[in-house]
Amino acid sequence: MSSKTVREMIEENKSSKTNFRGVTEKVMPKFLLLCAIISVLTTFGIVFTLIFETFNFFSKVSFLEFITSPDWYPMHSNASFGIRPLILGTLTIAAIAILVALPLGLAAAIFLSEYASDRMRRIVKPVLEVLAGVPTIVYGFFALTFVTPLLQNIIPGLSIYNALSPGIVVGVMIIPMIASLSEDAMSAVPNAIREGAYAMGATKFEVAIKVVFPAALSGIIASIVLAISRAIGETMIVTVAGGANPTSAIDITNAIQTMTAYIVQISLGDAGYGTTAYYSIYAVGMTLFVFTLIMNLAAYFISRKFREVY
Amino acid sequence: MQMINNEKVKKRILRRLASNKFFKWLFIAATGLALLTLAVLLIRIVTQGASSLDWNFMTSFASRRAEDAGIKSAFVGTIWLMVVTAPIAFTLGVGTAIYLEEYAKKGKFTSLIQMNIANLAGVPSIVFGLLGLTIFVRELGLGRSVLAGGLTMSLLILPIIVVASQEAIRAVPGHLREGSFAMGATKWQTIIRIVIPSALPGILTGNILALSRAVGETAPLIMIGALTYIAFLPENLMSQFTVMPIQIFNWTGRPQEAFQAVAAAGIIVLMIMLIIMNSIAVYIRNKFTKRY
Numbered sequence: 001m002s003s004k005t006v007r008e009m010i011e012e013n014k015s016s017k018t019n020f021r022g023v024t025e026k027v028m029p030k031f032l033l034l035c036a037i038i039s040v041l042t043t044f045g046i047v048f049t050l051i052f053e054t055f056n057f058f059s060k061v062s063f064l065e066f067i068t069s070p071d072w073y074p075m076h077s078n079a080s081f082g083i084r085p086l087i088l089g090t091l092t093i094a095a096i097a098i099l100v101a102l103p104l105g106l107a108a109a110i111f112l113s114e115y116a117s118d119r120m121r122r123i124v125k126p127v128l129e130v131l132a133g134v135p136t137i138v139y140g141f142f143a144l145t146f147v148t149p150l151l152q153n154i155i156p157g158l159s160i161y162n163a164l165s166p167g168i169v170v171g172v173m174i175i176p177m178i179a180s181l182s183e184d185a186m187s188a189v190p191n192a193i194r195e196g197a198y199a200m201g202a203t204k205f206e207v208a209i210k211v212v213f214p215a216a217l218s219g220i221i222a223s224i225v226l227a228i229s230r231a232i233g234e235t236m237i238v239t240v241a242g243g244a245n246p247t248s249a250i251d252i253t254n255a256i257q258t259m260t261a262y263i264v265q266i267s268l269g270d271a272g273y274g275t276t277a278y279y280s281i282y283a284v285g286m287t288l289f290v291f292t293l294i295m296n297l298a299a300y301f302i303s304r305k306f307r308e309v310y
Numbered sequence: 311m312q313m314i315n316n317e318k319v320k321k322r323i324l325r326r327l328a329s330n331k332f333f334k335w336l337f338i339a340a341t342g343l344a345l346l347t348l349a350v351l352l353i354r355i356v357t358q359g360a361s362s363l364d365w366n367f368m369t370s371f372a373s374r375r376a377e378d379a380g381i382k383s384a385f386v387g388t389i390w391l392m393v394v395t396a397p398i399a400f401t402l403g404v405g406t407a408i409y410l411e412e413y414a415k416k417g418k419f420t421s422l423i424q425m426n427i428a429n430l431a432g433v434p435s436i437v438f439g440l441l442g443l444t445i446f447v448r449e450l451g452l453g454r455s456v457l458a459g460g461l462t463m464s465l466l467i468l469p470i471i472v473v474a475s476q477e478a479i480r481a482v483p484g485h486l487r488e489g490s491f492a493m494g495a496t497k498w499q500t501i502i503r504i505v506i507p508s509a510l511p512g513i514l515t516g517n518i519l520a521l522s523r524a525v526g527e528t529a530p531l532i533m534i535g536a537l538t539y540i541a542f543l544p545e546n547l548m549s550q551f552t553v554m555p556i557q558i559f560n561w562t563g564r565p566q567e568a569f570q571a572v573a574a575a576g577i578i579v580l581m582i583m584l585i586i587m588n589s590i591a592v593y594i595r596n597k598f599t600k601r602y
Contacts (some may be wrong), residue, residue, distance in 0.1 A: 028498045029413045035405030036414070036423050039472065042465045043426050046437060049444040107340030115334060124341065131348050133588070135526030138556040138577050141562045142351050145358070145570055175344050203330040226432065233434025235529035236555075240562055260436050260529070267443070267533045285440045289433065296432035300425070 025127065051288055060068035060276045066283065072246035072257075074266070074277040083287055085246035089163070089256035090288075093238055096167025096229040097174060102224065103277055104171075105178025109220075112179065113186035114208040125180065132176040141238030143169040148241060161255035169241070170234050174227040181226065185219025186212050187227025222303035229295035233288065235260035259288045355581070359574025367575055371541040376568035381576050383558035387456070387536070388542045388583070389524055391553055394460025395467070395524050399553025400517055402464065407513075410472075411479040412501055431469035438466045439533025447534055454535035457547040460592065461531050467520040474516020478509040511598035518591040522584050528555035554580045 004012075058066070061081045069082025108128060114122050148165040152158045158165075189212050198205045213220070243255025244265050257265075263281045272278065338456025362376075408428075414420040442462030452458040482505050490500040506513075536552050544551045554576060560571035 025496050025498050028501075029409070030411060032405045032409035035402045036409045038402055039406055039430065039468055040423055040426050042441070042468065043430060045445055046433065046441050049441055050437075053444065104340045104344050107337045108344055111337035111341045115337060123551040124345070126342070127348070128344060131344065133522070133526075133584070134348075134351070135528070135555055135580060135584070137526070137528045137558050137562070138355070138581070141558065141573055141577060142354065143572075144562060146350075146354050170399075172344070172347050179344070203326050203334045206326070229432055233436070235434065235436045236559065238528075240559065249421060260434065263436055263440070264529060264532055267535070269440070282440065285437055289437050292434055292437075293429065296429055299432075300428060 017161045030130065046289065050282055050286040053237045053279055054286045057276070057279035057283040060279065061283075068250050072262075073282055079276065081276075083259075083284065085248045086257060086259045086262055086284060087287070088248055088250060088273075089178075089238075089242070089246060090232055090258040090260070090291075092163045092250055092256060093167045093170055093234070093242065093258055094231040096164060097171035097234075098228055099222070100168050100171025101174045101227060101231075105175045105223075105227070106182060106220070108175065108179040109182035109186060110208050110213070114204065123182065128179055131172065132174075132180075134173070136173070136234060136236040137240070139169050139173055140166070140237045143237055143241035144245040148223060155253060158253045159255060161245070163242060163254070163256045166237045166241040167252070169237050171232050173234070173237070174230050177227045177230060178223050182216070182220045182224030183214040185186055185223070188219070189215045195278050218302055218305075222299040223283060225295050225299040225302065229292045229299070232295070233260065235264060239264045254259075259284045263288075280283055327437040336478055340436075345457055351550065355574050355577050358571055359576070359578045362571045362575035363578055367572075368579070372552075372560075376468060376564075376566060376572050379561070379569070379572045381557060382552060383540045383543060383574070384552050385556045385579065387540075387551040388553045390456050390544045390549075391459055391531075391549060392521060392525060394456055394547065396517070396521055397461065399464040399467050399471055399520065399524075403468050403517070403520075404475050404513055406468075406472045407475030407479055408501060408506075409435070411476055412497070412505065413439075422533060426473050427469045431473070435466055436533065438462055438528040439530035441465070442530060443533045443535070453548065454550050455548045456544050456551045459531055459534050459536055459551065459553075462534055463524040464532060466527065467524050470519055470520040470523060474520070475509070475513045478512025478516065479505060481512065503513045508600060511594050511600075513589045515595040518587055518594070521585040522591075525553075525587070526584060528559055528582065531556055554583075 066081055068084055069080050070084055071080040071082050072085045073080045110123055112128075116124060129214045143165045144160075146171055148158070148160060148162065151162075151165055151168075155164075193211055193215060194207055197211045202210070227248065238258045239261040242258060242261055244257050245255035246257040246260065247254070262284055266277055367380045368385065369382055370378060372381075373379040406423075410420065410423065412424070416551050423447075442458060446452045446458040446461050447454060450458075452461075454466065486508060487500055487503050490504045495503065531553055536550075538555050540550065540552045558573050558576040558580065560568045561576060
């Protein structure tokens, strides 16, 4: 029986498998790095696609017209490409949405973080988050076939396609975003601070509003900014229930068109490949991308910079 | 000497207690309203669509007549899309997460990737549609195919998968890795035999949830040009296709009243599918996640 030292056995073991194992050890990190780089490439892909095609668009339509013209008539014989109506439509929807989502979302966040028992929170929070998981086309259907007729009973002059109904439904969609993220921020406020306030004789409401809320403010603001960004980028609800009427006259009882809804309208086949209207979706997409990027970066830095550290 | 005015204090306390109670109920009411909306949404769709939902609906193609319309091609299209999207998104997403958690050194490049992923998660889905239309459909010449749709969807859900997988990998305690290293395992052996198996429930949960997001997405696939009227099943990766949300969108847009019930029936099928996927994800998380 041959006897070997441990060292020899290790050496032997190493040399027999060195090739395969060594290669795996070297190749896998590179492969994984490649995966990580693809996510960066996606961003570059988005940015370059948008810039390149937007450039094509601006070779046909002047930038000045794009930002100053009050009309958006892409399919007219006498076409006019002024982004303003689309931006106004988008902001109208976002404003209505935030008017709905802000009070409801914050109230739900305060309830979950300060009032609800652990058991209650464990049940209510996931159910509330289901609202964020419902596909947007379902919300669109709901807005068109339920919310709009309901509102028409209250507001007689409301047209079938209007800004109000999709605005409200987008608001419902972003409630869980505000509620859930704000609740996280408020739950992170240490209990010692609450107890200090209670010891001074504060009521539960006073503790929630005057102590916990300010302490969690950066997280709450970040959640609101993210929710607005989500409302701006929302597509199907406004496409289905908002109509296709780009207008600078803000009237929430009438049809409007958002940037996202315009992109869908064109890609559904109203404009052929290579036409000015076709390239215009990239210019609109670029505008949309810049809007949401600024808001997302803002949320990112607000939650980092102004975080209270305990 | 100033005495404490008992009357005044009592009054003030009563007022504070009253507002305390009032706001408590206001907060409860607001939360209740949000939950009520969800309930109304679900009940409304079930009552609208239940009458159109039968076996014929599942086995028929789209039709111009509401009573003949079915969701077969869209349902099969959605399955195709999932089959294409899942492996690509899983490989890229989990790969990125492993790289970031196990290999990447802290520095500018790593935080660039990290911030980039956070930002990608906030990009509107329709912008991913523009990317897919330009790169996959036109530049790479894939056409309006399942493959182009799947690739676009993979990129869309990539950030969700990366973040979820990172959290799962981060939750694996360091001493497991050190134990593995102490036994002479190499880095990759440790990752593939120790870290990934421990993190797998979390990773799978994240992947299934991300996939369910892809199943419910409409806008990017409209951009890609997934058709709204299609009376055949996809045969291979290059086939044209449609998916359930697009079929529902198409039905919702029809002026005839009868198509609303058909759309609602389609929504029920879609929602049941999402509920099943989410339940599986929650089950895996609760059943298999190990706590250390």
